[in-house]
Amino acid sequence: xxxxxxxxxxxxxxxxxxxxxxxxxxxxxxxxxxxxxxxxxxxxxxxxxxxxxxxxxxxxxxxxxxxxxxxxxxxxxxxxxxxxxxxxxxxxxxxxxxxxxxxxxxxxxxxxxxxxxxxxxxxxxxxxxxxxxxxxxxxxxxxxxxxxxxxxxxxxxxxxxxxxxxxxxxxxxxxxxxxxxxxxxxxxxxxxxxxxxxxxxxxxxxxxxxxxxxxxxxxxxxxxxxx
Amino acid sequence: xxxxxxxxxxxxxxxxxxxxxxxxxxxxxxxxxxxxxxxxxxxxxxxxxxxxxxxxxxxxxxxxxxxxxxxxxxxxxxxxxxxxxxxxxxxxxxxxxxxxxxxxxxxxxxxxxxxxxxxxxxxxxxxxxxxxxxxxxxxxxxxxxxxxxxxxxxxxxxxxxxxxxxxxxxxxxxxxxxxxxxxxxxxxxxxxxxxxxxxxxxxxxxxxxxxxxxxxxxxxxxxxxxxxxxxxxxxxxxxxxxxxxxxxxxxxxxxxxxxxxxxxxxxxxxxxxxxxxxxxxxxxxxxxxxxxxxxxxxxxxxxxxxxxxxxxxxxxxxxxxxxxxxxxxxxxxxxxxxxxxxxxxxxxxxxxxxxxxxxxxxxxxxxxxxxxxxxxxxxxxxxxxxxxxxxxxxxxxxxxxxxxxxxxxxxxxxxxxxxxxxxxxxxxxxxxxxxxxxxxxxxxxxxxxxxxxxxxxxxxxxxxxxxxxxxxxxxxxxxxxxxxxxxxxxxxxxxxxxxxxxxxxxxxxxxxxxxxxxxxxxxxxxxxxxxxxxxxxxxxxxxxxxxxxxxxxxxxxxxxxxxxxxxxxxxxxxxxxxxxxxxxxxxxxxxxxxx
Ligand SMILES: Cc1ncc(C[n+]2csc(CCOP(=O)(O)OP(=O)(O)O)c2C)c(N)n1
Numbered sequence: 005x006x007x008x009x010x011x012x013x014x015x016x017x018x019x020x021x022x023x024x025x026x027x028x029x030x031x032x033x034x035x036x037x038x039x040x041x042x043x044x045x046x047x048x049x050x051x052x053x054x055x056x057x058x059x060x061x062x063x064x065x066x067x068x069x070x071x072x073x074x075x076x077x078x079x080x081x082x083x084x085x086x087x088x089x090x091x092x093x094x095x096x097x098x099x100x101x102x103x104x105x106x107x108x109x110x111x112x113x114x115x116x117x118x119x120x121x122x123x124x125x126x127x128x129x130x131x132x133x134x135x136x137x138x139x140x141x142x143x144x145x146x147x148x149x150x151x152x153x154x155x156x157x158x159x160x161x162x163x164x165x166x167x168x169x170x171x172x173x174x175x176x177x178x179x180x181x182x183x184x185x186x187x188x189x190x191x192x193x194x195x196x197x198x199x200x201x202x203x204x205x206x207x208x209x210x211x212x213x214x215x216x217x218x219x220x221x222x223x224x225x226x227x228x229x230x231x
Numbered sequence: 232x233x234x235x236x237x238x239x240x241x242x243x244x245x246x247x248x249x250x251x252x253x254x255x256x257x258x259x260x261x262x263x264x265x266x267x268x269x270x271x272x273x274x275x276x277x278x279x280x281x282x283x284x285x286x287x288x289x290x291x292x293x294x295x296x297x298x299x300x301x302x303x304x305x306x307x308x309x310x311x312x313x314x315x316x317x318x319x320x321x322x323x324x325x326x327x328x329x330x331x332x333x334x335x336x337x338x339x340x341x342x343x344x345x346x347x348x349x350x351x352x353x354x355x356x357x358x359x360x361x362x363x364x365x366x367x368x369x370x371x372x373x374x375x376x377x378x379x380x381x382x383x384x385x386x387x388x389x390x391x392x393x394x395x396x397x398x399x400x401x402x403x404x405x406x407x408x409x410x411x412x413x414x415x416x417x418x419x420x421x422x423x424x425x426x427x428x429x430x431x432x433x434x435x436x437x438x439x440x441x442x443x444x445x446x447x448x449x450x451x452x453x454x455x456x457x458x459x460x461x462x463x464x465x466x467x468x469x470x471x472x473x474x475x476x477x478x479x480x481x482x483x484x485x486x487x488x489x490x491x492x493x494x495x496x497x498x499x500x501x502x503x504x505x506x507x508x509x510x511x512x513x514x515x516x517x518x519x520x521x522x523x524x525x526x527x528x529x530x531x532x533x534x535x536x537x538x539x540x541x542x543x544x545x546x547x548x549x550x551x552x553x554x555x556x557x558x559x560x561x562x563x564x565x566x567x568x569x570x571x572x573x574x575x576x577x578x579x580x581x582x583x584x585x586x587x588x589x590x591x592x593x594x595x596x597x598x599x600x601x602x603x604x605x606x607x608x609x610x611x612x613x614x615x616x617x618x619x620x621x622x623x624x625x626x627x628x629x630x631x632x633x634x635x636x637x638x639x640x641x642x643x644x645x646x647x648x649x650x651x652x653x654x655x656x657x658x659x660x661x662x663x664x665x666x667x668x669x670x671x672x673x674x675x676x677x678x679x680x681x682x683x684x685x686x687x688x689x690x691x692x693x694x695x696x697x698x699x700x701x702x703x704x705x706x707x708x709x710x711x712x713x714x715x716x717x718x719x720x721x722x723x724x725x726x727x728x729x730x731x732x733x734x735x736x737x738x739x740x741x742x743x744x745x746x747x748x749x750x751x752x753x754x755x756x757x758x759x760x761x762x763x764x765x766x767x768x769x770x771x772x773x774x775x776x777x778x779x780x781x782x783x784x785x786x787x788x789x790x791x792x793x794x795x796x797x798x799x800x801x802x803x804x805x806x807x808x809x810x811x812x813x814x815x816x817x818x819x820x821x822x823x824x825x826x
Contacts, residue, residue: 034424037369042361049362080553087550093366093386093425 026055026076027102028109028179029086030187034094035061035069042092043071052077052085056111056154056176068096070187072109074154074177099187101179109179113157114139115148119168127167134160145170244373244404245270248337251380253280254413257308259299259678260284261292265312266352267339270404284678284707287699289316291671293323293394294697297332298675301658302633302683304461306388307675309336314352317398318359322665324394325363329662330484331459333392335383336364342402343371356398365393366425371400373408381413385420390427391548392459428547431564431572438560439519439543440576446517447588448595449477450540452500452529455484455661456522456547456566458654464567465654468521469493471574476589478596480508482523483646484661491650497596498605501529502797503643506604506806507596509795512537513803514595521545522566525555526662527825535802545569604795604808605647614764616716616787617644620688623714624649626771630684632656633676637669637693640722640793645688667696673711674703684712684775691717691784692741701754704780712774713782715747718789726792751782760784799825 033039040059047054056074061067075085082100089098101107115136117127120143131138131148134156140147150160154177161172181187242250248271252260259282264272275283286292289311296307307327311320317338327334338360341350357369366386368379376399383395414420443449451472457464465488472479472495479489480500489496498505500512512518512529518540523529525544530536533555542558544551545566552561562569609618620641634649635658636642642659651657658676660668669687677685687694694715704711716722724739751758757777761770767785774781795806806812 038357038361041358045362080557084550084554087548087552091548091550093422096424 021079024076024078025082025102026074027082027100028072028074028107028177029082029089030099030101030179031071031073031089032062032096032098032187033069033071033092034096035067036094039069039092039094040071042094043073043089046088046092047075047085050084050088052081056174058176058178072177072179074109097187099181101181104181106182107179108182109153109177110151111154111157111175111177112149112151113161113172113174115150115161115164115169115173116140116145116171117148117164117168118145118170120144123167127164130160130163130167136160241407242410243270243274244376244399244406244408245274247373247376247408247410248380248399248404249274249278249281250410251377251413252308255306255381255384257281257306260308260310261286261295261299261675262310263287263289263292263312263316265314265316265339267313267341267401268310268316268337268399268404270401271310271337271339271399283310284674285703286671286674287702288697289319290322290667291674291697291700291703293320293327293334293336294665294668294671295675295678295700295703296334296336297323297327297330297668298635298658298672299679300332300334300675301458301672302655302676303679304655305679306333306335306384309334311336311338312352313339313341313356313401314354316352317354317356317396321359321363322663322667324360324396326660326663326665326668327394328363328365330660331392331455332394333387334394335380335387336394336396337380338396338398339404340369340398340400343400344402346400356396360396363394364396365391367396367398369398369400370403373403373406376403376408377411377413381411382422384413385422386425390425391456391551428549428563429565429568431545431562431569433572435560435562436569436572436576439545439562439573440580442517442541442543442560443475443477443519443573443577444580444582444584446477446584448511448514448516448592449475449519449584450511450515450517451477451479451489451519451521452481452512452523453479453485453488453521454482454523456545457485457488457570458522460522460565460567460570462654464565464570465489467567467570467574471570471577474574475577477519478511478593480504480511482526482529482661483659485523486646486657487651487654490652492652497600499646501526502531503647503793503795504529504797505647506602506795506808507599509797509803509806510599511596515540518542519545520558521570522547524548524551527555530555531797532800532802535804537803545573602808604806607791609764612763614762614767614785614787616641616718616722616785616791617648618764619714619716619761619767619785619787620644621648622767623686623688623771626768627684627686627775630775631680631682633658633673633680633683633685635659635669635672635676635685635687637687637689637696638664638666638723639690639693640718640726640791641688641690641693641716643723643793644716649688666690666693668693670694670697670700670711670713671703673713674700674707674709677704677709677711678707685710686712686714689713689715690722691715691719691744691747692721695745698750701751701756701780701782705755708779710777710779710781712780714774715782715784717744717747717784717786718791719744720789722791723793729792730798747782747784751780756780756782758782758784760786762786 059071062070136148136150139149300307341353387395480497497508500508543560544558545562607617673685673687721739748758
């Protein structure tokens, strides 16, 4: 599996139609029974792959949940996936965080390493380099909490393997677009932009403008749901 | 307005259900009772606004609702019990999903406190039907009943239509709740999340017309989406074809949208489509797909599919676009609205395709037409199946005739030889290819069109899959005609075995078939049999003259194959036109794996 060259912001122009690429897609859904089964069933029924999937309520009042999913495929397949997600009745909004401008994605992992003596010290040293928290410590084991991109976590786990790695628990990716403005649900009244917010938009737009533009041009697929 | 339709009035869940159906304009429900839905049946008993048609198998109920929906343009409604009632409905729901037919299916369910307990006649209906419905609902509170049913109808009929299941636990149906009237007006009806596309982007319409006016070898390729968009869409299509002078072909599902008697009609496209249609698909330079989905039965081998064309795809479902075939101009929206917009933009242009190029294109088409790909010879004393179907069409075309089919060779022959001039008169299971579809669909169509002549063109194998529905036809005095093309083989299976498996006819011959004439009589209807080609006409006339359900057992040539045919894995320009072609092109390799 190829990893993204630019974290969360891919100049789509560099992609060929046949390139298999990893996309992080955020989906706002109604927080109702079975909605996750619909999404997962869609992926299994149509043979798309899911590399990671997280789901959680993000707005108690509006009863909205957000699903972050990481999948990979050619451009055609990823467009299919988004269109198929868009067909699901309880889906509000879909945003391809990989295609639509820069974004950040983070994962948390709990990594248990058993060992004593030399290896134990080495594990702790590496844990330090990765800015891990030690959330459990016993005479012959550590549980590290590591936060970062999936790649960083992969790397940390790889290094722990020879040092007594016994168990890994990962959350899957939570991702969000950089810059101002939120992924609002089309159906809900839009939050009014305060002057403060506007300023922020400008700032970010300036910083990220070259990347942003190219991505926006090549990927006209908006976050709006079209069916 | 009657008092009890006012919001907030408390009434029994079952009563709410009936009320909501009434408000949705439902006239008929196809169903089968059982423990979990008894309270609903009790309410049905107490009223007479909604008619209940008792089928003999729940699969039949869904197909009947489909037949009703397709022939009337209304939503078909089904009511079945929990467990086996719901599982029996699954084939019908899948069929409706594949062919985009609006159906609302109410399923009984065990009481909420027993869900998950493996209770008697419990099935995870929501889980089972999730992949075979457009959407499904489990109602857990009687106060949600009315709202959910209204929403189910909205979802079933809007956007790309499809089946919707509403699962109704028995306790919810037996408790009291508040009724809610259906939201009125576009604004209030708007769904919280489900907002199907309707009006296409004007820029895309312009791009379509740009291609059209510069085309040299244009072709309309239309599908079920035009039928689903209503009779107005078919009318606009017909006008557009007339104005442009472009040739037109259609999928199995789209037959009747453009009249088959029209001068630009090339016949059906695809595996058993006409030579001229498939050659035109292969050779066109601008393909205008309206409401079809590049199904594998149409495209054949994608590698060789219409290599030289710019492709336009109008579809209401964004996910249909670029799914199988990458297109140049995607247009997302309702086929009728898009057709109107295209027609308007076309008329506003002064540029037209070059007359010389169009003339050459039509000359090509005439050359292909001259192959007369549907020809057959009726000689000797055995009835050719094509002859029987062609005579059926000729003798019934003056009436308001609805043709349903089962699945197999007879279905393809019916598609080839029944030349539909109107939409909504051709009901066949396209996407799923469900044997057993035709008879219940005919029943539904007859209920929706009491004056129409409804004929199920059947195979002797398929008809046995839902033969029990004859009893339904008799009970409700539905004068449906079952026209069995009896070759004693699962003909389509036999044909493939002949082409692909060295003529080893494994299990495709049906021994011990019933005597269909006696069977008809046993059900209390008329049975006719014809074996002599000279008597085909008289038998069909006799069938039409009988004011009641009839089975006609047409004993036909057992070895006839359905041509033309694009063998699996081949390109459109490699059609088999008849048995004489078979030897030349062996189907091998990857083609064998395709179905
Ligand atoms: C429910 C179902 N089972 C199996 C098939 C596979 N199948 C397709 S056509 C066919 C044979 C149909 O035979 P018949 O009804 O006699 O029609 P014929 O082809 O002879 O005209 C079969 C078994 C199917 N389409 N549907």
